[in-house]
Each structure stands twice: as structure tokens, then as C-alpha cells.
Amino acid sequence: MLGTLAKWLRILGYDTAYDNRITDDEIVKRCLAEARIALTRDARLAQRRVLRGSLLIESTELGAQLRQVLDFVGYRVDPGRLLSRCVECNSPLVSVSPESVKALVPEYVFRTQPDFKQCATCRRVYWGGTHREHIQHKLRKLLDGK
Numbered sequence: 001m002l003g004t005l006a007k008w009l010r011i012l013g014y015d016t017a018y019d020n021r022i023t024d025d026e027i028v029k030r031c032l033a034e035a036r037i038a039l040t041r042d043a044r045l046a047q048r049r050v051l052r053g054s055l056l057i058e059s060t061e062l063g064a065q066l067r068q069v070l071d072f073v074g075y076r077v078d079p080g081r082l083l084s085r086c087v088e089c090n091s092p093l094v095s096v097s098p099e100s101v102k103a104l105v106p107e108y109v110f111r112t113q114p115d116f117k118q119c120a121t122c123r124r125v126y127w128g129g130t131h132r133e134h135i136q137h138k139l140r141k142l143l144d145g146k
């Protein structure tokens with residue numbers, strides 16, 4: 001249910017685990033083992049005493065969810081951390097040479113983009129330019145609540 005929120009937290013550079021197929025007990029176990037804060041829409045799960053520092057997400061609206069999480073952890077958006085993690089699988093991105101990802105990106109992108117990053121786990125390739133501007137624009141709108 002919080003998949004979109006998880007993606008945006010990754011865009012912000014947050015180490016964000018997301019799995020909508022695991023049970024509540026597994027969530028608790030994983031939070032304790034990996035020192036994670038549980039973000040949930042489930043009031044009963046958030047009240048589990050063993051989960052110290054869990055956060056019950058109140059809104060169904062993405063901007064409000066994002067603001068609630070950032071308030072809770074006292075986080076200010078750091079442009080240097082934006083797009084530093086894979087949106088799909090949460091692994092940190094690594095800078096790579098254009099040549100090394102030539103086969104994985106459209107020809108036009110290869111010719112026009114100077115900087116590429118790649119996920120070390122799922123191999124997805126990211127590049128800057130308009131994508132980054134679009135993300136920052138959307139993020140500002142989400143955080144302003146407009």
C-alpha cells in the first residue's frame with residue numbers, strides 16, 4: 001500500500017526496504033534485525049511494543065505521507081543525495097562510464113548525456129538531465145502540498 005511512498009523515499013536517498021508480500025511478524029523481525037523504522041498504515045502493527053519508533057502513516061495522499069515521514073525523522077532534502085539509490089530495488093547507485101552502459105540505453109541518450117549511474121544489483125541505468133529536473137519539480141510540489 002505504501003509502494004509509491006517507498007519509491008519517493010529512495011529518490012530522496014533513503015535506505016528504504018519495501019515488500020508487500022511479507023507478514024507482520026516478518027516486518028517486525030526485519031525492522032529489529034536491520035534497525036529500521038516501520039512505516040505502516042496498519043494501526044495494530046504500529047502499536048506493537050517491540051517496534052520502537054514505528055510510524056503510523058495517516059494520509060492516503062502521497063505528499064502528506066512524504067511530509068509526515070520527513071517531519072518524523074527530522075530530514076531536510078539534500079540535493080546531493082537525490083537519486084543516489086535505485087528506485088526499484090533500493091541499492092546504492094554507482095557512477096559508470098557511458099561506454100559501459102551503451103547497450104543498455106537509447107542511442108539518443110548515449111549521445112547526449114555525459115553522466116550515467118547504474119544499480120549494482122539490478123543493473124538498471126540512470127542518467128541526469130530532464131529526468132532529474134522533473135523529479136525535483138515534482139518533489140517540490142509534493143512537499144509544498146500544492
Ligand SMILES: [Zn+2]
Pocket residue numbers: 086087088089090091119120121122123124
Ligand atoms: Zn536496482
